[in-house]
Every structure is written in C-alpha cells, then in structure tokens.
Amino acid sequence: MSLTKSVYNLLFRRTSTFAITIMVGAVVFERIFDQGGEAxxxxxxxxKLWKHIKHNYENKEEE
Known part of the structure; x- marks a missing residue:
C-alpha cells in the first residue's frame, strides 16, 4: 500500500506530472515495441536480407 501511495503521489496526483508520465511511457513503449518487432x-x-547476403554479390577488387 505504501508503494502504491508513493507512486500515486509522485506520478499521478498532478495533471502535469500525469501527462508527462503518459508521454514518457508512450515513447518508451514505442521504442521497446519497435526494437522487439525488428528483432x-x-x-x-x-x-534472406541484403545485409546477410551482400557479400555474395559484392565485387572484390584485386590489387
């Protein structure tokens, strides 16, 4: 109960901190979701991707 009350008082009590918490949470979620999807x-x-097979198609210049 103490942790819940502390989080409420820190992040959700005032409208400004609530809005900032939502915005930061959305950005963090977007980054995690994007990196997870990419993985x-x-x-x-x-x-199958170009970065995995490009060595097969690059010309090696002989010096």
Missing part, C-alpha cells in the same frame, strides 16, 4: 523480423528472415 523478430530479423530472426524470421535470417539469411
């Missing part, structure tokens, strides 16, 4: 995409498409 899943990379895992599902391993070996």
């Amino acid at each position: 899943v995409f990379e895992q599902l498409n391993r070996g």
Whole structure:
C-alpha cells in the first residue's frame, strides 16, 4: 500500500506530472515495441536480407 501511495503521489496526483508520465511511457513503449518487432523480423528472415547476403554479390577488387 505504501508503494502504491508513493507512486500515486509522485506520478499521478498532478495533471502535469500525469501527462508527462503518459508521454514518457508512450515513447518508451514505442521504442521497446519497435526494437522487439525488428528483432523478430530479423530472426524470421535470417539469411534472406541484403545485409546477410551482400557479400555474395559484392565485387572484390584485386590489387
């Protein structure tokens, strides 16, 4: 109960801190969701993406 009351008093009691908490939470959630989705995409498409196969198509200049 003490932790709940502390969080309420710190983040949700005033409208300004509540709005900032929501905005920061949205940005953090967006970054985590984006990076998680990118990791899943990379895992599902391993070996098919350009960065994984470009060494097969690059010309190696002989000096």
